Amino acid sequence: MNHAIYVPRAGSVAKRVLDHLYGLPIGTELTTAEIAAAAQFDAKQAAPCLITALEAGLLKKRRHETKPVTLWSLGDGVPVVRAAPRPAPALLRSMFDISPAQRYETAPVASSFMDDWRRRRGESS
Secondary structure: OOOOOOOOOOOOHHHHHHHHHHOOOOOOOEEHHHHHHHHOOOHHHHHHHHHHHHHOOOEEEEEOOOOOOEEEEEOOOOOOOOOOOOOOOOOOOOHHHOOHHHHHHHOHHHHHHHHHHHHHHOOOO
16 A cells, blocks of 8 residues: 655644654643644644644544543654445345345334235235
């Protein structure tokens, strides 16, 4: 598989955040408000501005255990691998796409209708 390497553009929010985190001791975690203040951007824009760096593995984020804040730190450089989407279930085109036993299990009204129809025709069940 060929993966493009993500390099943040000069002056972008991601580049400013990464430069700030590179200047701190390894393992330092900062809240969204702290990185927004350090990199001079609106904290509400953190997720959309940093999503590509996050997916490329340059940044990591996690929720704080007790406080309602997100903590950011330098990533390990390993891109995030997303799970393949599940295939959509096969659509049924008609009631004949399922077995007769399933038809009657899922539609008891149809079963009683067929029983009445057979009785009227003189057939036994």
